[in-house]
Amino acid sequence: MSEQSVSRRRFIQGASAAALALGTPRRILGANDKISLGFIGTGGRGRRLATVVTHVPDFQVVSVCDLVEDRMDQTLEICEQYKPTPKKYLDFREMLEKEKLDACIVATEEANHAKCAIPVMEVGVHCFCEKPIDITVEKIDQVTRIARSIKTIYQIGFQRHYVPAFQQCIQHIHDGKLGKVTFLQGMWQWEGGVGGRYLDMDLSGCWFLAQACHHADTMAWVMQQPPLQCEAMGALTEPPANPPEHCAEDHSAVTFRFPGDVIFSYTHLMNCCKKFTGEKLWVYCEKGGVDLPEAMVYPRSGMGEPQQLTERAADWDAGTSTEIEGFARHIKNGEKPLADLETARIGTLMGIMGGMAMYDRPNRKWDSRIVKWEDLGSTT
Ligand SMILES: NC(=O)c1ccc[n+]([C@@H]2O[C@H](COP(=O)([O-])OP(=O)(O)OC[C@H]3O[C@@H](n4cnc5c(N)ncnc54)[C@H](O)[C@@H]3O)[C@@H](O)[C@H]2O)c1
Known part of the structure; x- marks a missing residue:
């Protein structure tokens, strides 16, 4: 076996072990508890999802993250109903560390999905990630291994489900x-x-x-x-x-x-x-x-x-509201998402x-x- 595939294997095994240890929900939510939600990626789709989220009473948006300040500001305008005002982060790892998030919506570009979704899942935060899973077989395999092993939700943005x-x-x-x-x-x-x-x-x-x-x-x-x-x-x-x-x-x-x-x-x-x-x-x-x-x-x-x-x-956008309502319901009831990993x-x-x-x-x-x-x- 090549050195590259051995180290890749070790990475995947390491990542899976971390997920097994960490991929449990940070807290069990009661029926009336708000789901503390963060966004990673607040471009066009992230903002569309933020608009939908504001109509789902189960969510409380607490933070947003993007590499571009202006996109976060536009998202905060959409999220003006939330008090305190959601915090802005340029680094999603810092956001995951500092905020007590229950759930996160990842709406970065296709090639940046696994990079964000894996750390979210590893720290026991429910993850809604836009489609597709990612753009390489290697990253899809990494996400798959982790998503199969965690107790939190990994839902993918295939809203037709x-x-x-x-x-x-x-x-x-x-x-x-x-x-x-x-x-x-x-x-x-x-x-x-x-x-x-x-x-x-x-x-x-x-x-x-x-x-x-x-x-x-x-x-x-x-x-x-x-x-x-x-x-x-x-x-x-x-x-x-x-x-x-x-x-x-x-x-x-x-x-x-x-x-x-x-x-x-x-x-x-x-x-x-x-x-x-x-x-x-x-x-x-x-x-x-x-x-x-x-x-x-x-x-x-x-x-x-x-x-x-x-x-x-x-x-084509039908199902976007119900998938986000579904995300809240799955988190609270521990149900498997309809837009499932497999x-x-x-x-x-x-x-x-x-x-x-x-x-x-x-x-x-x-x-x-x-x-x-x-x-x-x-x-x-
Ligand atoms: N389900 C649907 O119907 C639907 C519709 C449109 C888009 N999408 C999907 O949504 C995703 C986003 O699409 P878009 O059109 O909003 O793209 P976009 O380029 O407008 O937005 C992506 C955002 O992610 C940010 N980003 C990238 N890396 C980041 C990081 N490490 N940390 C924080 N932010 C980061 C970028 O700065 C950008 O603002 C894509 O995967 C796309 O396929 C789904």
Whole structure:
């Protein structure tokens, strides 16, 4: 075994041991106790989550942390209802040390999730971390080992798990009402382009991983197992003026094969005309099809009438309020989050597979290849 893998192993074992010792809640909360909450990362999503938090009476925001002062100030404006005024920190480790937090929301960039979420979990603080888990297999394995061993909550920001349309449709499929799943199809298409840091694969992974991981996670939830392999093509059709070294795609077509010859075909396109935009996730089964966001079941001819299972999902952000309410409830009741680690791990690794299959990183070019699940080398 190489020196590098021995030291990596020691790190992971060390980190897991620390988690076992430390990953118990700092205090048991009663029904009327406020959950002392801190934020790490107060960019666009962090502030959106802060707005949602202010409507959940169980939370008391006590501190915020970001590398940029101005973003913390904007978050404090959102959190003006809390007295005393939440404290600001530039260093999240200092915040974890000085504040008696029960819970923390991590909304840093994709590549900075594990770096923040692991120390949060290690000190016995409940963790809500935005998706995906992180952008490398090694860091996903580190988070997975720790999250599996702690007694606190590790919830991931895959909000579709909190949307009735997805919950009821997937339950309908799992109950076997339509027979076996035969094919999966999806698309997510937008008028706008990929912007800002999402273009930088070193921060976001790739656009498919950073954003379409929501849909990979949803199909992993449907299938309840990882895919066997992935093939993909990606392209950057509208390059920015100053592209980063590894610039993310704005168009991709990604295909997975799951056990049982179930194929998942997916397109993720930016810069589209309005007519071609939107989010579609269709599950084909032996006896009919299910449109997940629309909450519709369409039996095959002669096998029944179309059925609306519940209200359709409002938009891509549906579920954000209920996931944050859920986070408070899970903390208080000790329940397992609906957006669970195991499905998120498969969804995140599918995001990585897509990136590996469409982009030749050493040669910095769009080139496709088959990536098998075992090629990821995940040790969890
Ligand atoms: N669930 C969803 O629907 C949804 C929607 C949008 C974004 N997101 C996710 O939310 C996350 C954040 O996205 P964003 O658009 O807000 O990004 P952003 O770049 O606007 O904000 C990230 C913030 O994290 C801060 N940060 C980075 N490292 C830090 C550290 N060590 N300590 C403290 N702060 C640190 C940055 O300074 C920045 O302000 C991403 O993972 C993204 O994928 C999820």
